[in-house]
Each structure stands twice: as structure tokens, then as C-alpha cells.
Amino acid sequence: MLIWERLFDFLGIVGNLVVDPINILILFGAVLMGIIFGATPGLTATLGVALLTTITYGMNSSTAMIALLAIYVGGVYGGSYASILINIPGTAAAAATALDGYPIALRGEGGRAIGVTTTASAIGTIIGMLFVVTLSPIISNFALQFTSYEFFLLAFFGIIISGTLTTPDIVYKGWIAGFIGLFLATVGRDLLQFYPRFTFGLAELDSGIEVVPVLIGAFGIPQIIQVLRDRTTLPKMEKLQRILPEFRTIARYFVDIVRSALIGVGIGSIPGIGEDIAGWVSYGSAKNSSKHPESFGKGEYKAIVSTETANNACVGGAMIPLLNLGIPGSPPAAMLLGALMLHGIKPGPLISFDHPNFILEVAAILLLASLAMWINGILLARQVVKVLRIPSQIFMPIIGVLCIVGSYAIGMRIFNLYLMLPIGIIAYFLTEMKYPIAPLVMGVILGPMADENLRRGLLISKGSLMPIFSRPVSLILFIIIFLTVMTQLPIYKKVKVVVKERFFNS
Template structure:
């Protein structure tokens, strides 16, 4: 163990003292933050585009660039989430729940400082778990079968609908299952049969998440701001972006819990940073003494979502490096980049390259430091966007939305997809239906659909094996509790049980 730590610090020192390496990682981190902040330019797209440019570099330089961009892009999505309520990435959707209300109250600088610090802590915590518990977490994730993946996707939709609805979880669930329906558009992956394509070849591959994400979050915000002729936030003097250490200390338990959730979810292949943010946000809300503050600028919710989605990076690398299975979409792009450079992640990697895990951890530590420095530098400038009048700024945002949708495959059809989705989302917001569950349903829909059908094929249509697996049974019980908690009779029953438990000791004393 001591030799491993010595090698880790040796690699880290060697990377940090090379000016070329510093230039690469700081430049890639800066570029990643821009990718995450601009609607449509996600971490997945950034890693994919950068992979082709790193072909002529050595392995360490390529990993510095790719991981620097990866870490920066996951964090960068918080900028537009906080400032204009348009998540730059799906991973930052939960951040908008508390970040934008804080910015609207003139605390945009404070919110950005907290997210920068929380993202750095989350990334470093994820790396610590990656080194210490990679074999254990990978073995747990390996126990998931098709039934567990289906239930996990369903749980993500239910929890998102519950947390984002304003007093009526049913509307959140409806929005989530509408997203699940959108995910069914296109040819199914098992039998390649067209579903809801209306004989349009552009729909054969399904709906791309980027134009849907931009349309659902961007267009309603543009319409609303321009219609009301208001600024994006109140024109107040902004506080310092330097993070409040007292606030970080006060949220110590929240940070530890959120980072653990992020690593755990990241270690399950195919889930990703967006679900980690929502689940962590829900855990923070459930643990809060005053839940009425959530949705109005609660800092604990902001810290929870940003800690978790960045901690998920370390978790997503666990199945990638130990099993060769990416834990998220950006990790899938990273897998292709590693194979391009002659590295084959999987069970044989520790034998072929015994020190590779420590080396990649050292690179990620350096990427985290670069993200923090770039983040604090950019936050002081980006926060000024809140003072720009809406008639000048929102058309520019609209242009970025168009460019972001078109950038995915240079496909004009994505623009025709973005507009109707945006109009539907606008009317959903007017009718008090949350948008985030719809996006979560679209993201998790393919996983739910494919795994349920595959499981039913293997069991010949029998659902009983789902109840015989411990992990499946636990997920089903959790979902039932989430559903029942929204029913008045269940809440009344819980209150009676709690009252009975409190009065029982008094009777024994008497």
C-alpha cells in the first residue's frame, strides 16, 4: 500500500512539474467548461470530438486532455443552470432547482462558488473510492441483471417526478412516462421493428437527447423571459464567488452522503451523472428539517446535486477500468479513446498495466485542480451575464440552442425536433407539469425498454423471477414506498404509527 501511494505521488509530481502537461490539462479543462456551459455541447460530444485530435499524442497527454475535458464539462453544465435556468448538460438539471432561485435573489456568485467547491470535492472523493473500493463496487454492479436495470430506470423516473412536482407527484410521474413514450420512438434494439416513426426515416434511430434537452429547457425559458420582458435575475450587486467555508462545513454530512450516492450510481453501468444528481438531491431533501425551502434556493440541495454528479465520474470509471463496461455516456466515449491508444480496459488490465489505475487517478486529481482554478476564474466573469437585458441576451441564447442542436451530426432534422418539443414543454410548464422527469424518462427509456423485454424473453414472459432476486425486491419495495408516500391514507397511517411508537414508552413508565 505504501509503495502504491509513493508511486501515485511520483506520477502526480511528474505531471504537475511538466509545463506542457499543465498547459494541456488546464486548456482541456477550460474547453470542457465551455462545452458544458453551452447548450448542446455535452461532455459526451466533447470527449468524442477531442478523441480524434489526440491520436498523435502519447497516452498520458491524451488522457490529460480527455479527462480534463470530461471533468470540466460535467461541472460546466452548472453555469447556465444557475444563471438562466437552462441546464448545459443533463447532469446539471437538478442543479437548476436551487441554483436559479439563488441567482434570482442576487446570490449568483455565491451559488457558483459553492458549486465549484462541491464539484471539486465530489470528484476527489470519487477518485478516492475508485482507488480503494474498485474491486468491491465492480462485483456488486456485476450482480445487476436485466430486471435490475429495468427497475433502476423506473425508479429514476419515479423519484424525478416526485421531487420536481409542485405538490402533485402524479403530474411529475405523467411527465416522466411521457418521456418514456418518447424513448420508444424509433426501431427497437432487439427486433429492429419501427415504432411510432410514421414512415419517416429520420425517426428510425429515435430522438436524439441533445435537441430534446435544448428544446425542453431552452425554448420555454426564452419565451417566458421575452414575454415578461424581465432580466434573467434581479439586478443586484453580486456577492463574492469565493466559497463559504462555513457553508461547506455545515454541509459535511450532506457532501459525504451525496458523494457516496454519486460513486454508487456511477459504478452501475449505463446510469450516469444525471441520475446521481437527482437521487442525491432527493436524499438531501428527505434529510432536511425544513423541506419547504427546497425549490426556493436551498444551498444544501445545490451542493448535493453538484457533489454527486462529479463524484459519479470516479464511480463511472470503476466498471470501465475493471470490467470494460462504461458507467456513463462520456465514459463510453472514453472507452473508445483508450482502445484507440492501445489500452484495453477489463479484468486483464491490472495484469497488463499494474500501475494504470494509480496513473489515471493522478491525472484526474490534476484535472480536478485545473477545474477548480478555471471555474473560479470564469465564475467572476460569467456571473455578469445576469445583468444583461433579456432582449439582448436571449436571442443570443436562442442562436446557441440552434447551433447546439445542429452540431449533433450536422442534422437539420434536429432543429425541426427541437421546436415542437420546446412548444410542448412550454405548455407543460404552464399547466404545472415538470419538465425534468420527461427528460429523465427519455434518457432512461431505452434502458428500461430493452432490459424489460430481454428479461421477459429469457423467462418466457414470467415476472415472478423479478421477485426472487434480492436487489430487484429491494428496488420494488423502495418504489412502493415512494408511491404510497404520496397517498393521503398512507401518510395518515404513518402519523398514527409514529404517535403510537412515541406514546408506548410513556405507558411503560406509568
């Protein structure tokens, strides 16, 4: 009975959303914009969501969510265009798609490859959406029992795991990036005693560093510098034929789609881990399960079906911790969290009480966005890829202006611009030295949650850390954090060798 009620509620929300022509217009427009952002090397879904947040600031929360989720879904999918046609991933999420997508395009089957990735991406998004609907009530009910310590550890876990898994070099860099983000979050008056921390006497810093300019700076400026400094012309694009839905090919890879969607949802729901990792893990798993692993890298459809299903399923996965725990599952989800807060929506276990139908609304938008993405992909892909012909020397300065006007538009503070640029430059140097940006963003977003809950927890327990060890969830989280950190330290390897020699060699 309850399932039917939820299903009717869901259909009612879908109906409400589609009857408004403005919503449909925004949905298709935002998906298209997302595809363009995704398809253009150097621009990402995160930057797309960040820039659109500034435009949707004045809209009502439903319309804003349509625009933001649509650009997110479109952005993750659009990356495959450049991967397939020019062998340069449009976004990191589509990096694994390039391995087999480009050889397929070289065979003269670029149109078919995009047809396959379009349908696979739409299915991936819908499966992700199903998980949002089914898992959310369970997780938020469970999270209702969380106290301050659990929330502190959860925020800390998000930063540590994000730092561990997204670092392109040694793990310390991922953690350092996370702590730099946490430090940025401490700037301003603290939430419990209103004491000004690291404000240098500047009144503008009293309310802290705003998240949106930080995200725009951290994701926009480094990309502009990198693209213009290192690469000015894109390789010649492979020919693109007519695009069809390719249902037969998709049906042939049904098992791979299900497996990849599960991988995507699973990875998406780990805090701070983006669609790129989902794509790579899914690629590896498809290769391992293949009867002809040697054909991977030479133009295997199974590979592109798997990567594209996984990275789009990751969108739904990333929404699960975001909506139910207030912890973003990926960098674009972190941006969505910032946008939700601007609209007065505080994600977390209480979201079902504060905004009873919000999760269903998000699921309905994801469903509509995947359909809009599929229609856009089938009908407009051949037009959209023309964007790849626009020289980056023209595109990037325009993005620069949008980053600047976007950072300013939130709150209309010139001070945001003064902050955005140095943060962008620091993010650029960090990226150059192989520090991941995702943990930094997670730190900025989760910093206040970690700080406030740690001190609140200690206040209740009068300075004792014992509740961490006496409460099952916090104990599990503590053990996971402890093991994640310990297994990355050199001492762990030494201990492992000693234990192996002493107990297993004799």
C-alpha cells in the same frame, strides 16, 4: 498494495492529462464557459454540457470528457454568482445559496461570499471525486451479478424516483413526465425484433429519436421562452470586492463541509436527482444542526458553505451510478451519458473491463476541473460577473442559434432540428404546468434499457415474473419501487389512518 497501485495509476493519469497543453487549455476554457453558463440566469449546466457535446463530437474521448466534466463542474459552481450578487439563482442548484448569499452581499461582503463558495465548491467536487474512486469498484463488482430483471427495475426505479423527487407539483406529474420520456424512447425500430414503432412510415424515425437534440430542445427552448417572455432586465448587481480563498472561514465550517459533501454525494447517486435538491437538503440540515437557526436567511456563511459544497459534491455522486450502472445521477449526467455513447463508451458494470482506466480518468478530470474552477473563481470572478450585465434579449437568441446548430451538428441531420423544436415547445408547456423535465429526460435515456431488459428477462424465464421475487436485488428494487409508488397514492393515507386507529389508538 492495491490502494498504492491505484494511487500511482491515478497520479500517472493526472500527469498524462496535464502534460498536454491543449488539455489544459480546454480544461480552463470549459470551466470558464461552465461558470458563465451557471452564472447567467436561464442557462444551466445541463444546457452547457448539451451544447458542448455537439462541439466535442469530433474530439477523442479523453479530451471530450475533459471539456464536458469541466463545464459541468463550472456550471454547478457558477450559479452561486447570480444568487449572491443579484438574488436570482444562476441555476436551480444555487437556489438555496441565494437565501443567505444575497444578504451577505447586501452587507458589502459579496467578494468574501464568492471566495467562500469557490473554495467550498472545489472541496465538494474533490470529495465527490474521492467517492467515485472508492465506491466504483465495489458497485461495479456488485452490478456484475445483475441480470436483465435487475437492469429493468433499476431503469424503472430511476424514472420513478426522479419523478417523485423532482416534481414541483403533485407526484403524478413527475411520473407522467417519465412515461412521456419512455414513450419517446420507444419511437424507432425496436432493439429485439427490429419492428418499426410509432415511426409513421418515416425512414428518419427508424433509428429512433436521438438523445442530444431531445435534451437540447427540452432544456434550451423552454428557458429561452421563459426568460424572454417573463423577464427582460436583471436587478442591479451588488458590488463585488476582491476575492480571496477564505481558508480560515472554510476551516471554521469543516464539519459542515464534510456533512454537506456526504449529502451531496448521497443525493447525486440517486438516479435523476440533481444538484438543486442536494443544495436544499444540505441547507435544511445545516439549519437544523446550527446553534443559531434564526440567523439563517439573514446572511449566514454556514448556509452558503453547506449548499455550495453539497451541490458540487453531487457531481461526483451523479457519476457513480452513471459509470457503474449506466444510470445517470442527474440531468447533466444524463447528457454526459449521451455524450459517452457518441464516443463509443458504454457505461455499466463492464466499463472496468472495456476501458480499464476510465473511472480513474474521470476522477482525475474531476480533480483537475475542481482546481481549474478554483483558480478561475479566485482570479476571474470579477470579470465573469460582467456577463450578468449582458441583456438577456441579446444572450438568449444567440443561445437559440447554438441550440439549433448543436442539434444539427450531431449526425448532421436536419430532421433532428425538426424534432428538437416541437420537443422544446412541449417541454415548455410541461414546465409551465409544473411537470418536471428531469424524469422525461431519464425516460428517454433509460427507455431502451428498460424495454430491452424486460423482454430479455421474460424471454429467459419464458414469460414468468417470478425471478423478480426470487432474486434478492430485484426483490429489493421491486419493494422500493412499490413502496415509493404506494406511499404517494391517496389510498396509502387512508390505510395509514385506519391502521393507526385500529392498532395504535386502542
